[in-house]
Amino acid sequence: MELTTLWFLLIALLWTGYFVLEGFDFGVGMLLPVVSRDETDRRVALGTIGPVWDGNEVWLLVAGGATFAAFPEWYASLFSGFYLALLVLLVALILRGMALEYRGKIDDDRWRRRWDAAIVGGSFVPALLWGVAFANIVRGVPLDADHEYTGTLFTLLNPFALLGGATTVLLFALHGAVFLALKTTGEVRTRAIGVAKIAGPLLIVAGGGFLAWAVLAYGPLWTLVPAGVAAVALVVGTLLAARGREGWAFLSTAGAIVAIVVTLFGTLFPDVLPATDPANSLTTTNASSTAYTLTIMTWVAVAVTPIVLAYQAWTFWVFRRRLTRDDMTGEAGLPVRAGAHAR
Template identity: 60%
Template sequence: MILNDVWFVAIAILWIGYFLLEGFDFGVGILLPVLARDDTERRVMINTIGPLWDGNEVWLITAAGATFAAFPEWYASLFSGFYIPMLVILVALILRGLGFEYRAKHDSVLWRRRWDAALIAGSAVPAFLWGLVVANVVRGVPLGPGHHYVGTVWELLHPYALLGGFMTFAIFVTHGAVFIALKTKGSLRVRANRLAAGAGVGAAVLAVGFLAWTHFQKASPVGGVLAALAVLAWLLGLAANARRAEGWAFTGSATTIVLAVASLFVALYPDVLPSTVNPAYSLTVENASATQKTLGVMTWVAVIFLPLVLLYQSWTYWVFRRRIGVSDIPAG
């Protein structure tokens, strides 16, 4: 039973890491047509995440793989019930990756605009749908006696889930704007800083509404405290952004994402996928988990290899830490 809980926490950390790191990636992609005034500035924005985005997506692959191995029942019910939104997210992420790789392959304005559109859509769609998926997981879905999803895709589009989607979209936009302000210089930095201030207020309203709704339904004292701290961190981040202290502003938005997602997992526990049909049909950390032997082997693998992955990714961020601007982009 202890290993079940350990792997629930581990999977929560993996999803937190994914939303934290991929969140600003999505934000940068969404803001490409908003902040950039020409192709050179678009290239500046893309280069802020160019060395990082594919490494950030490893967190998603690892989170999905760990869920499959540690909680196969959870994985099966989750990916069958959310088949359509997950498929749309996958297609969007593929288009986004192609946009990064192919926009510079041909010297044509039309060519670049088309791949930019793929990059923008590939960022915006997951930014919304991940919030919708997470909201449904926390609230619960129609699970039958065999833990099978017995609803339709339309049952995923209720007000609480839509609010979750709009919240993650707004938070990622703000997180991305703060990241651009942190990583660029000149007029692009100034515009990103200003946009983060306005977007941050809207995101705060949505986040307060969503988190309050969540913890009113779940009545989780610890989750409620984490949610309140997340809101406080967001406000402190906005205050730092107003002073153009981009490092502290990014710390604030990053801390908010960590605390907010953690509060949702705390509210979810001990369930991993509640049933809205009958609580007895819910998947929990106990009835959805793999065998203790499997969890034990996974634990040793994680202990050995996870530090190496974290060290490598930290080194990558350190190497590409400096600001860039229009003057750093070669012609062409």
């Protein structure tokens, strides 16, 4: 296998890990006002992602860094063309991170409500924009002979991209609802299951339409297989969540995300950023770094990746048990800081 193909697959793997892990973080954030009725409920919901959300974001940093190092032309064209959308996304992620860290610093309802709004918005905006961005990457964008983007922001807001954005919002909402049901008890769990019952069918319709459009319009025939797997996994995950089998439901929604990413990257290869004029498209060949750079990157990845995966697996194992309302109350009834995870 050529190193350019290997790194295309590795970058797809990194985005898969990011969407599987950060996807439920976005879902929990978006659903915060839906699954909670009081401050204790909100602490329970946020406590499920408190120990892991910042680690999950590392996948995005590594995916971006790997793209920059392995395919610098892809990185340059993508970030210049999608500059405004990615700036909005970055601001949303920053506000969300600040909110998760600072909402519990002051014991004031108005203070917490403002940060809660930042959590909801900072989760919804990236969930929407990632779908819009990847849909445009699959569809192709206007590039000139120098691989510079020649469109506008409104060029990116086409029907296919907006359907992609709606799909990722519903996908992460379902994934987050199932994760909440898996990690909590009582009313928060019950409300999360209720959300899954609604989000699941909506996602099956929107996501099914988006994947069918992507495969039939832009993908090779074999991408029908992962697209079909994704559809089945979404149906199974929704049914399992409704029956209270949230462990298996979470594996199903995670599997659906994997299958969707495989479908999207499968429609791309060997392109990394198709152009509306195929002669100007960026491919794994004309967008890549030198063979020497890719070789060094490969050895670094082989050495470091197992350590990172082991650490993250250990984190999830340590914080594996369900949270209850009692966990969010400290000694003498004093509330535990939001985002903390009771041991």
